[in-house]
Amino acid sequence: MLDAGTVYLVATGAALLFALGLGVRVLVGIFREGRERSRKRRAGETERYTEDPIYDRDPPAPDERSSSTCPQCGVENESEFTYCRECAAPLGPG
């Protein structure tokens, strides 16, 4: 006849083994994926991290980018900036 302590031990042990098996499976999966990626990298197959076409566009050249001059210190700021990057003075529109 099994007492409560033995049943508890067996149940806990089984659960522990099950969790261990799952963990090992996940680790092996991660390991395999990492090896596959490094193999691809060595083979020269570069991976793209995004398919978003916005990242394929070249950034605008610095002289083409619209800028606004700070009325206080005269530093050139990007037009998107609301405040001067140098002196934090509010930049007027345009």
Ligand SMILES: [Zn+2]
């Ligand atoms: Zn400024």
